Amino acid sequence: MAPAYSPRLILLFAITCALAVANVYFAQPLLGSIAHSLSVTPSAIGVVVSATQLGYALGLLFIVPLGDLLNRKVLMLSQLLLSAVALAVAGAAQQWSTLLMAMVLVGLMAVLVQVMVACAAALAGPAQRGRAVGAVTSGVVLGILLARLSAGVIADLAGWRAVYFLSSALMLVAAVVLWRVVPAMEKPAQVASYPELLRSVFGLLLRERTLQVRGVLASLIFAAFSVLWTAMVLPLSAAPWSLSHTQIGLFGLAGIAGALAASRAGQWTDRGLGQRVTGWSLVLLTLSWLPSAFVETSLVALVIGVILLDFAVQAVHVTNQSLILAARPDAQSRLVGAYMCFYSVGSALGAAAATLVYGQWGWSAVCLLGGATSLGALLFWFATLRLPGALKVPCAQVY
Structure with missing residues (x-):
């Protein structure tokens, strides 16, 4: 169906994912x-x-599964071109409603990331699957960091609209590079039609216990992730700190720990340590809110909190994907799409709740919200250990 596994191709995927995911976090x-x-x-x-x-x-529900039906190279190129259009509209928007509609389309096309993750997993053999997923996810993490830092710098120099115009141009460049470099890929032959494809996604959600458990964990950890990164800009831009866009964006560099976690977690999972990585990472995630609570008096404390949170979230995220993809190698695009729906719902709820809670009760309440969500994820994971076979099945089946 596709060219043989190549570290250089995986690196190209990681770079493209970094550019694509940045659009979500700008x-x-x-x-x-x-x-x-x-x-x-x-x-x-x-x-x-x-x-x-x-x-x-x-996009996760209706576009990512197409990776199991259409030529993946054509699908990726189409997403990049439509992303360029959506970003240009966002940058030119003069009305609130126009911006919101453009941002919906930006998010719809950013699921290119999941198409590439599934493709990387398909190219890698069982012994390298976690490593490949971790490498591509490292690019995703670096893209998130790039988004926060570069958006702040560009906005300070040329305004927030320039961020979206520049990203639109980068999507066009990425499309040209992929078109020229990525070898031709055969069309998958696993399902006959698009309606059948979508029905199978819902079937996976209903039947695959690994997907269900890891999906719930994803919704909780990314809700906590979104609570911090959405609300954090508000106290930092207000007194007593009054930081600029660039200065706030620099906090994203503390999240480099997330890239380290992503690159290592896949390898640990390949060795059968998925449950241990999950448990310790969720403990770190819960504890990360303690130093973050002191943002109004100490920026160092916030940096420590960001490092702990990003490391924990990305370690669990890569472990989740590696284990889910190992459970059903024949449905990787659909599995990734279904799993990431949990991620997206959690992120959206976390973002909306964070600004609402901050506006009503302040930063301390935001940290309580994030801490409670993180603790909920830890307790849920612990409860799943009692499910039949949770600790005894092979790595590919452990959730």
């Missing part, structure tokens, strides 16, 4: 500027992030 450090430019209240501006996540969820 808005986080720009919320204040967007709100001022379009006359939107601070309590409502989080809807920009939620709109992007809504589009992402729809």
Whole structure:
């Protein structure tokens, strides 16, 4: 169906994923500027992030499964070109409604990331699956960091609209590179039609216990992730810190720990350590909210909290994907799409709740929300250990 596994090809996938996922996170450090430019209240501006996540969820459900039906190279190129159009519309938007519709389309096309993750898993053999998924996910993490830092710098120099115009151009460049470099891929022959494909996605959600358990974990950890990164810009841009876009974006560099976790977690999972990685990472995630609570008095404490949170979230995320893809190698695109729907729902709810809670009760309440969500994930994981065979089945089946 596709060319043989190649580290260089996986690197290209990782770079493309970094560019694509950045589109989802550009808005986080720009919320204040967007709100001022379009006359939107601070309590409502989080809807920009939620709109992007809504589009992402729809894309996961209706576009990512196409990787098991269509030629994946054609699918990836189409997503890049449509992303360029959506980003250009977002940058030119003069009305709140126009921006929201554009951001839904941006999120819809950003699921290119999951198409590439499934493709990387398909190219790699069982012994390398976790390593390949971890490598591509490392690119995703670096893309998130790039988004927060570069968006702040560009906005300070040329305004928030320039961020989206530049990204639109990069999507066009990426499309040209993929068209020229990625070898031809055969059309998968696993399902006969698109309706059958979608029905099979719902079937996987109903039958695959690994997907169900790991999906719930994804929704909880990414809700906590979104709570921090969506609300964090508000106290940092206000007194006493009053930081600029660039300065706020620099906090994303603390999340480099997430890239390290992503690159290692896949290898640990290949060795059969999926449950241990999950448990310890969820403990770190819960504890990360303690230093983050002191953001109004200590920026160092916030950096520590960001490092712990990003490391924990990405370690669990890569472990989730590696185990789910190992459970059903014949349905990798559909599995990734279904799993990431949980991620997107959690992220959207976390973003909306974070700005609402901050506007009503302040930063301490935001940390309580994030801590409770993280603790809920830890307790849920612990409860699943009692399910039949949870600790005894082979690595490919452990959830």
